[in-house]
Amino acid sequence: MTMRKLDTRTVTSLIADATTAPSMHNAQPWRFRFVTGERLLLLRADLGRAMPRSDPGNRALHIGCGAALFNLRVAAVHAGLSPRVRLLPDADDPQSLAAVHLADATGTGPGEDDLERLYAAIRERHTSRYPFEEKDVPxxxxxxxxxxxxxxxxxxxxxxxxxxxxxxxxxxxxxxxxxxxxxxxxxxxxxxxxxxxxxxxxxxxxxxxxxxxxxxxxxxxRDFAGRRPVADRGxxxxxxxxxxxxxxxxxxxxxxxxxxxxxxxxxxxxxxxxxxxxxxxxxxxxxxxxxxxxxxxxxxxxxxxxxxxxxYGPWGPATPRRPVRDVLDVS
Structure with missing residues (x-):
């Protein structure tokens, strides 16, 4: 069976959803490369955004990239694709974190209904550093x-x-x-x-x-301001x-x-x-x-x-994201 070609617009949309993920200090320590002929998305660590003082072993960097990978899986299923993930696909390259083959969906795979259901929350989720109610979680x-x-x-x-x-x-x-x-x-x-x-x-x-x-x-x-003044913070x-x-x-x-x-x-x-x-x-x-x-x-x-x-309380504001063109290469 011939697989449909994935156009740049579709891949760009997938990456835009992936990169809404949280990362330590919102450093967004990821890069992606799409290999068109293989329908393969490669996730790589961007070590220029590592934190040598706070995260010397890059544990938090990997966690942030893992969160982006999950969003990518959700977005792919929403787009009618079936993401097949391999973690650490190149043992000789520690910056190579995941390879995701974007197959055409041939029906609902294991767990894919759950992923589709979560798609709407990708753009709604924001970190909230505001007070919550004194109310229990059921x-x-x-x-x-x-x-x-x-x-x-x-x-x-x-x-x-x-x-x-x-x-x-x-x-x-x-x-x-x-x-x-x-x-x-x-x-x-x-x-x-x-x-x-x-x-x-x-x-x-x-x-x-x-x-x-x-x-x-x-x-x-964490008090991100420290001793630095922030206007109208309250x-x-x-x-x-x-x-x-x-x-x-x-x-x-x-x-x-x-x-x-x-x-x-x-x-x-x-x-x-x-x-x-x-x-x-x-x-x-x-x-x-x-x-x-x-x-x-x-x-x-x-x-x-x-x-x-x-x-239960206010959802925080959306924090800035790098443009997809800055994190995605297509070959």
Whole structure:
């Protein structure tokens, strides 16, 4: 059977959807190449956007690229394609993260109904650094999110009260370390956009997405402003009992990081579909000793890859994205 040709417009649309994914400090550390004759999309790490201080092993970089890969899978199914994914397809090239063959769909494949259902949430999902309501997340919604992580080979654990306290303490510890070592803010300062720069940014976290300063409450949010002034930011109260979930994988290799990124994005899209807002923090995971302590010693297994804060509240603003022409090559 002859496969239909994929035109540049279709591929461009797929990449535009893929790159709405979250990444550490919105650095967008990915590049794509489309091999036309093979209908093959190659995902590569953009090491020029790596963070040597905060992410020396490129774990967070892989997670961000994994999230973009999941969006690509969702967008491909929505476009009537069947994405066949190989992770780390070239053992001699560590920047080669995934190869996605875009076959014509010949019917609904395993799990593809779920992917199609999530497509609308791709453009709705935004990180929210705003207060959430003091309202519980229903157990059936929690179970949906746990199942979403499991579908991608990860585990999502909702932290109990004492575990929440532990994670919040680790966040405070990470913040204290940053305060004592100004050089630790090099990556963050590089990827924040203040003043007029925020209005024309194509990447990074612009000041309009910082959210208000916390007057009280205990939401684990990184203060992107630091000691730098931000006009009209405001100060408000956040939730006193934040709902935290920890995403973990059994092992801690680049393949696991890519799986964690796909699991993270599946969870976030499911959460968005359920009316939940969310934010992420990797702050206590950027130091090896703190990261080990983040795991629940009773029920937690494996390696914590991300801490999610979920709840009911305003969805954050869309943050800037690089034009597709800057991240996609066609051959």
């Amino acid at each position: 157990e059936d919604t929690r179970e949906t999110l746990r199942a979403a992580a499991a579908q991608e080979g990860a585990e999502l654990l909702f932290a109990g009260p004492w575990h929440v306290e532990t994670v919040l303490e680790l966040v405070r510890d990470a913040e204290s370390r940053d305060a004592l070592d100004p050089a630790s803010r090099e990556d963050l300062d590089r990827w924040t956009r203040l003043g007029p720069e925020a209005d024309i940014a194509r990447d990074g976290v612009p000041e309009y997405a910082f959210g208000p300063h916390q007057r009280d409450g205990r939401a684990p949010l 100060t408000t109260s956040f939730e006193s009992s934040p709902h935290l979930a920890l995403l973990s994988t059994r092992a801690d290799t680049p393949v696991d990081w890519l799986r964690a990124g796909q699991a993270l994005e599946r969870v976030l899209l499911e959460a968005t579909s359920a009316g939940l807002a969310g934010s992420l923090t990797s702050h206590p995971l950027e130091s090896a000793d703190l990261r080990t302590l983040a795991r629940d010693p009773v029920t937690g297994r494996g390696h914590v890859q991300m801490v999610l804060r979920l709840g």
